[in-house]
Structures are given as C-alpha cells and as structure tokens.
Amino acid sequence: MDQAFGIMLVTLEGTIRLSVPLILAALAGLFSERSGVFDIGLEGKMLAAAFGGGAAAAVFQSAYLGLGVAILVSLALALVHGFASITQRGNQIVSGVAINFIALGATVILGQAWFRQGGRTPALTGDSRFQAVELPFADALADIPFLGPIYTNLISGHFVLTYFAFAMVPFTWWVLHRTRFGLRLRAVGENPGAVDTAGISVTRMRYLAVICCGILCGIAGAYLSMAVAAGFVKGMTAGKGFIALAALIFAKWRPVNVMFACLLFGFLDALGILLQGQSLPLIGTVPVQFMQALPYVLTVILLAGFIGKAIPPKAGGVPYVKER
Amino acid sequence: MSAPFGKLPGWVEYGLIPLINLVFAFLVAGLVVLLVGESPLRAASLLIQGAFGYGEGIGFTLYYATNFIFTGLAVAVAFHCGLFNIGGEGQAYIGGLGVALACLAFDGIFPWYLTFLVAIAGSAFFGAAWAFIPGYLQAKRGSHIVITTIMFNFIASSVMVFMLVDVLKPVGSMAPQTRTFTEGGELPKLDWLMSIFGLDIGGAPFNVSFLLALVCCVLVWLLIWRTKFGYEMRTMGHSPTAARYAGMKEARIIIITMIISGALAGMMALNPIMGDQQRMQLDFVTGAGFVGIAVALMGRSHPAGIIPAAILFGVLYQGGAEISFEMPQISRDMITIIQGLVILFAGALEHMFRPAITAFFATMQGVGKPAAATEAGE
Known part of the structure; x- marks a missing residue:
C-alpha cells in the first residue's frame, strides 16, 4: 500500500513537472489564436527562448537575467510572426513553420559557435539556475500521514515558474473573460469587422495578443533550460510546442480546460516513463511508442469530432483587410 | 487568393519576385554566417565548389534533389487544392514501410526492376494511406x-520506431534497421547518364529514382493543367464556394488530392532505402518532407519551378556537408x-x-498614364 502511494506521488509529481511547459505554451497559443492569429510556431519560440535563456544565464550567472533574455528572444520571433501575418497578411501557417525551422537551426549553430559544446550551453549551477521553492512548514508537516507527503512532495518543492504557470491559468481566464481587453481580443478573433466598426484597431489588438504569446512562450522556454534542466540541449523542446498546440485544441481554446488538457498529456508522459519496460496484468508490455503517440492520437480523434467538437475562433487564420 | 496589388508582367511575377525573395533569404543567412565569425563569401564559394566542383559532388547534389522533388511535388499538389500538407515527413516515413516490405519479400526472387515496380506501388500506397486519413477527416x-x-x-515517427525496433529488426541484431537487401533490392546508379557529360559520380548514390522523380514531374503537370480533375483541384484552391456552385464534389476532391500528395511523398522513400542504403533505418527521411514545403513555395507549386528549387536544396545539403569540413x-x-x-x-x-x-x-511604363501609378502605389 505504502509503495503504491509512493509510486502515485512520484507519477503525479512528474505530471506537474512535465505539464508546466505545456501549460505556458498552450496559454501563449490561446492568446494568439483567440485573437485570430494561428500559431504553429510555439515550438520554435520555446526552443529559441530555452537557448537564449540558457546562454544568458550561463554568461551573466543570473537566472532572472536569463529569464529576461528568454522572453526577449521569444518576443522577437513572435513579432516576426506578427509582422508576417498581421501587417503583411501572409499565410500564418507558413510563417509559423518558418519560425520553427529558423529556431531549430539557429539555436544549434549559434550554440556551437559561442560555447563549442556540441550545441549545448554550459551547465548552470547556483544562482544561474532556478531553484526549487520549499513552501513553509514543508519539513514539519512531512510526517503527517497521507496529507503530509502530499503537501511536502506534491505541492511544495517546485520552481517559481511552476507556481507562476498554474497562477496564469485563472489569470488568463480573468483577462480574457472579465476585462475589456479580453473581450476585444476575443472579438477580434471572431469578427474583426465589428471591432473595427467600434473604432478599435484590429492590428493593434492582434499585435498585443501576439506579444502576450511571445512572453509566455519565452517563460516556457526558460523553464525547460533553466529550471528542469541545467542548460540548453539541442532540440530540447522535442515536440512539446506541438503537444501544447494539441492541448489547446483539445481544450477548445478555453483557459481552464487548457490546464486540464496539459495535465492529462503530462500525466500520459509521466505514465509512459513509469511503464517503460514494465509488464501490466492483462495487457502485457505497453510499447513506449504507444504512450508517446497517445496525445497526438487523442487530439486527432477529438478533432474528428468523436469527443465533442472543437470549434476554432471564427476569424482564425484570416488576415484582416480593412474595407474602404 | 485575391491579389491586392496591380497586375505585373509574367516574368516579374514568376521570375523577379521569387528571385528577390530568395536573395533576401540568403542575405539574412549570410548575416548568420557572419555572426558565427566566418566569411559568407567563402562559405558560398565552398558551397558551390562542394556541390558542383567534381563528379561525386554533383552525384550527391542530384541524389538529395531527388528526395526534394518528390516531397516538393507532394506539397505543391496539395497547395493547388488550397490544402497545406505538412505531413510529407510522416507520409514519406510510412512510405518507407512499403519499400522495405517489397524488398524484404522479393529481393531474392525478382530482378531489381520488378522489385522496383512493387516498391513504387508499395511506397505510394503506404504514403497515400497515411495522407488519406487526414484528407478524409x-x-x-x-x-x-x-x-x-x-x-x-x-x-x-512512433509507429516506425515500433516497427523497426519490435517487428522488422532481424533477430539477434542490435541496430534498429531491417536486414540489408540483396541485389534484387538495389537500384542501379545513373553513372552512365553522368558519364555522357564526362563526369564520374564515384560513390555518390545517384540512382534511377531520379528518373522516376522526373516522370512524376511530368505526370503532376499533366494532372494539374491538362485534366478535368486538375481543373477541379485548382478551382477548389481558388474558391471553394465557386467549386461548390459549379457542382464539384468537395469531399471527393480533397480526399483524392491528399491521396495523390501522400503517394508522391511516400515514393520519396525509394531513393534513400533502395537507392542508397539497401535497408531501412530509423529517421531515413531526415527532414526531406519539410524541405518539400520550402521547395514547393520557392517553385511556385509548378514542376518547372520545383526541379530547380529541389536542386538548390540539393546543393545546400551536399555543399553544406562540404562546408562543415572546412568551417x-x-x-x-x-x-x-x-x-x-x-x-x-x-x-x-x-x-x-x-x-x-x-x-x-x-x-516605368506609366509615364503616359499617371493615374495607374497612383492607384498601384495606394
């Protein structure tokens, strides 16, 4: 019994750890896509931010400076995407694909040129890396049966960015659904013509949304290279940006659903690690590849309309042309 | 797609504008080279040298270009119908299954040209099946x-790792790959073709699948501009509403287009598997599916544009390998x-x-009619 409880705690702790970058990236995509700008460049922005953050933290020996640089790098790419898809009215999907490739190549080339460690950035130690935060009384309460370990292991002992990610969920909901900014942002994604008629600049609203997206992707990248890992590794996002995109669709573009979708995908990931090479009663060994493919399969099934229906923002992917 | 700007002469539309866009892409790439502390001009000359300087280099350039012609055509066919097929990578990967199964079954019995036919059918079928599902959905x-x-x-990617590690790997082998095919699963090289030009391709795996790629270019051109279905595809791409009013069956066009697109992507697997390695390995596609997107965009989704664009990326792949020796x-x-x-x-x-x-x-031309100039300048 105790052992099962222990395994459960480890799996749930892994779930939280693995779902944080998904939550941040999916919320980033939420801002952008709710305003009508599709973004499949989440992966690239996250990767570039992870590299920028890891590199800056190693050079300046400060985690917070690293975080700042990560956000700036991601923001720059977000603005490129904004320029291409809002100002130039280019194809948003094509622009996102381009950003993914530029980030994938540039992080390795620049990393190799600057640090000469095969595309890695130097290992981060001490102040240059985010440290786990012990919540008050974590040690004192550890001995209380059941609730103690949950508090100490599951709730306490995460990174600042983890708590930030979970705090961003209600905050995003509040911004999108309870503020004037959020109402306008959602309106721009549904019916930009109406927003324009009301005298609000569609271009400005969409740029603001893309900027929000850039900032959150930057934080997601920083989490990967400066909190979970001690430094940047070539291609370290490994498809997380696309899983986040899948989670965003799975959640039907709603903030709280996004969190649950990300937790589900994070849980599948953690479960996959746990089940690796283990034999289950009745089913036998589950191939690792099956667990890895599951989030994508689930998203396809959802998109096909077999589990409810995911309806994207109405004006998503369509550049706005002001009528004369 | 409505063109928000005035009409331009054909050579500007299809020649100059793509060229200017390309030049800008390479200028920015040159800046990255500069940032890394190397000379962009020297890199460019190494690139050309590595790709065209000697017979083996040319052989490799065309070998890579073969991959990109297939994937570029795959993306282009879908583009004409207004569909963006980013799945070329996966379709080519699954297409490899068709090639590998054909070769594993027949390489001991058939001569190469019969195995090749079965492998073409197999790769096209598997690639098409993998594209059919998204098309249907x-x-x-x-x-x-x-x-x-x-x-x-x-x-x-997950399916193929599973297939290679758990199903197709020969017993007792550690590497996740199929067994090496015998002669019946090996495509002949095109060294005779190159020797006409007095070139020796050496060890370059430039093989007959290049000819198949060229045949596909012609077939795609015929399909898109000379058949009823091609006309329907292009109508769908320009205006789905117009296609619907004209009584065209939307679902049917989308599904068939995706099947053709997937089949083209799947055939890309012939080149590395039968033409080069004579076995199927993990990740043999190495991004060719994604390069297809760039190739199709650069080539304006026309076979006549896709071939030079594919060769350009072949140059980058081959010449890039040479640069990394020097820099x-x-x-x-x-x-x-x-x-x-x-x-x-x-x-x-x-x-x-x-x-x-x-x-x-x-x-330039509007000296006599200034109204056109102001209108075009907005």
Whole structure:
C-alpha cells in the first residue's frame, strides 16, 4: 500500500513537472489564436527562448537575467510572426513553420559557435539556475500521514515558474473573460469587422495578443533550460510546442480546460516513463511508442469530432483587410 | 487568393519576385554566417565548389534533389487544392514501410526492376494511406488538415520506431534497421547518364529514382493543367464556394488530392532505402518532407519551378556537408536556418516587396498614364 502511494506521488509529481511547459505554451497559443492569429510556431519560440535563456544565464550567472533574455528572444520571433501575418497578411501557417525551422537551426549553430559544446550551453549551477521553492512548514508537516507527503512532495518543492504557470491559468481566464481587453481580443478573433466598426484597431489588438504569446512562450522556454534542466540541449523542446498546440485544441481554446488538457498529456508522459519496460496484468508490455503517440492520437480523434467538437475562433487564420 | 496589388508582367511575377525573395533569404543567412565569425563569401564559394566542383559532388547534389522533388511535388499538389500538407515527413516515413516490405519479400526472387515496380506501388500506397486519413477527416469531419498532418507526423515517427525496433529488426541484431537487401533490392546508379557529360559520380548514390522523380514531374503537370480533375483541384484552391456552385464534389476532391500528395511523398522513400542504403533505418527521411514545403513555395507549386528549387536544396545539403569540413562552426543545421528563411521570405512574406516593385513598374511604363501609378502605389 505504502509503495503504491509512493509510486502515485512520484507519477503525479512528474505530471506537474512535465505539464508546466505545456501549460505556458498552450496559454501563449490561446492568446494568439483567440485573437485570430494561428500559431504553429510555439515550438520554435520555446526552443529559441530555452537557448537564449540558457546562454544568458550561463554568461551573466543570473537566472532572472536569463529569464529576461528568454522572453526577449521569444518576443522577437513572435513579432516576426506578427509582422508576417498581421501587417503583411501572409499565410500564418507558413510563417509559423518558418519560425520553427529558423529556431531549430539557429539555436544549434549559434550554440556551437559561442560555447563549442556540441550545441549545448554550459551547465548552470547556483544562482544561474532556478531553484526549487520549499513552501513553509514543508519539513514539519512531512510526517503527517497521507496529507503530509502530499503537501511536502506534491505541492511544495517546485520552481517559481511552476507556481507562476498554474497562477496564469485563472489569470488568463480573468483577462480574457472579465476585462475589456479580453473581450476585444476575443472579438477580434471572431469578427474583426465589428471591432473595427467600434473604432478599435484590429492590428493593434492582434499585435498585443501576439506579444502576450511571445512572453509566455519565452517563460516556457526558460523553464525547460533553466529550471528542469541545467542548460540548453539541442532540440530540447522535442515536440512539446506541438503537444501544447494539441492541448489547446483539445481544450477548445478555453483557459481552464487548457490546464486540464496539459495535465492529462503530462500525466500520459509521466505514465509512459513509469511503464517503460514494465509488464501490466492483462495487457502485457505497453510499447513506449504507444504512450508517446497517445496525445497526438487523442487530439486527432477529438478533432474528428468523436469527443465533442472543437470549434476554432471564427476569424482564425484570416488576415484582416480593412474595407474602404 | 485575391491579389491586392496591380497586375505585373509574367516574368516579374514568376521570375523577379521569387528571385528577390530568395536573395533576401540568403542575405539574412549570410548575416548568420557572419555572426558565427566566418566569411559568407567563402562559405558560398565552398558551397558551390562542394556541390558542383567534381563528379561525386554533383552525384550527391542530384541524389538529395531527388528526395526534394518528390516531397516538393507532394506539397505543391496539395497547395493547388488550397490544402497545406505538412505531413510529407510522416507520409514519406510510412512510405518507407512499403519499400522495405517489397524488398524484404522479393529481393531474392525478382530482378531489381520488378522489385522496383512493387516498391513504387508499395511506397505510394503506404504514403497515400497515411495522407488519406487526414484528407478524409478534413473532408468529412471538418478537422483542420494542418493540425491533423502535424499530429500524423508524430504518430508516424512512433509507429516506425515500433516497427523497426519490435517487428522488422532481424533477430539477434542490435541496430534498429531491417536486414540489408540483396541485389534484387538495389537500384542501379545513373553513372552512365553522368558519364555522357564526362563526369564520374564515384560513390555518390545517384540512382534511377531520379528518373522516376522526373516522370512524376511530368505526370503532376499533366494532372494539374491538362485534366478535368486538375481543373477541379485548382478551382477548389481558388474558391471553394465557386467549386461548390459549379457542382464539384468537395469531399471527393480533397480526399483524392491528399491521396495523390501522400503517394508522391511516400515514393520519396525509394531513393534513400533502395537507392542508397539497401535497408531501412530509423529517421531515413531526415527532414526531406519539410524541405518539400520550402521547395514547393520557392517553385511556385509548378514542376518547372520545383526541379530547380529541389536542386538548390540539393546543393545546400551536399555543399553544406562540404562546408562543415572546412568551417566546423557551420554544420548541417545551417541548412535548417536557410530552409526556414526561404519559407519565411518566399512564403509568408511573399508580398513584402510587391508594392515597391509594382510602383516601380507602374512609373516605368506609366509615364503616359499617371493615374495607374497612383492607384498601384495606394
């Protein structure tokens, strides 16, 4: 019994750890896509931010400076995407694909040129890396049966960015659904013509949304290279940006659903690690590849309309042309 | 797609504007080379030297170009129908299954040309099947093709790892790959073709699948511009509403287009598997499916544009390998950057220079009619 409880705690702790970058990236995509700008460049922005953050933290020996640089790098790419898809009215999907490739190549080339460690950035130690935060009384309460370990292991002992990610969920909901900014942002994604008629600049609203997206992707990248890992590794996002995109669709573009979708995908990931090479009663060994493919399969099934229906923002992917 | 700008002469539309976009992509890539501390000019000369300087280099350039012709055509066919097939990578990967199964079954019995025929059918079938599902889901269930094909790339990768590690790997072997095919599963090289030009391709795996790629170019051209179905595809691409009013069957067009697109992507697997390695390995596609996007955008989705665009990327792949010997800072990943920049400038930002060029041409010819110039300049 105790052992099962222990395994459960480890799996749930892994779930939280693995779902944080998904939550941040999916919320980033939420801002952008709710305003009508599709973004499949989440992966690239996250990767570039992870590299920028890891590199800056190693050079300046400060985690917070690293975080700042990560956000700036991601923001720059977000603005490129904004320029291409809002100002130039280019194809948003094509622009996102381009950003993914530029980030994938540039992080390795620049990393190799600057640090000469095969595309890695130097290992981060001490102040240059985010440290786990012990919540008050974590040690004192550890001995209380059941609730103690949950508090100490599951709730306490995460990174600042983890708590930030979970705090961003209600905050995003509040911004999108309870503020004037959020109402306008959602309106721009549904019916930009109406927003324009009301005298609000569609271009400005969409740029603001893309900027929000850039900032959150930057934080997601920083989490990967400066909190979970001690430094940047070539291609370290490994498809997380696309899983986040899948989670965003799975959640039907709603903030709280996004969190649950990300937790589900994070849980599948953690479960996959746990089940690796283990034999289950009745089913036998589950191939690792099956667990890895599951989030994508689930998203396809959802998109096909077999589990409810995911309806994207109405004006998503369509550049706005002001009528004369 | 409505053109928001004035009409331009054909050579500007299809020659000058793509060229300017391309030049910008390479200028930015040159800046990256500069940032890394190497000379862009020396890199460019090494690139050309490595790709065209000697017979073996040319052989490799054309070998890579073969991959990109297939994947470029796959993306282009879908583009004509207004569909964005990002799944070329996965379709090519699954297509490899068709090639490998054909070779494993027949390489001991058949001569290469019979195995080749079965492998063509197999790769096209598997690639088409992998594209059929997203096509069907888009046509019948309304799920977005871009998202579904991205998801299918990841699923394909998992499926293939599973197949290679747990199913196709010979007993007792450690490496996740099939057994090496015998002679019946090996495509002959095109050294005779190159020796006509007095070139010796040496060890380069330039093989008959290049000819198949050229045949596919002709077939795609015929399909898109000379058949009823091609006309329907292009109508769908320009205006789905118009296609619907004309009584065209939307779902049928989408599904068949995706099947053709997937079949073309799947056939790409013939080149590395039968033409080079004579076995199927993990990740043999190495990004060719994604390069296809850049190739199709650069080639304006026309076979006559796709072939030079594919050769350009062949040059980058082959020449890039040569550069990395001389300049250790510049690895294969530089190509990924260039690929991204080409997609950005030739795709997402394709209209960036158009107003300036339109204004320029309007003033050039519009001396007698100034009204046109002001209108075009907005």
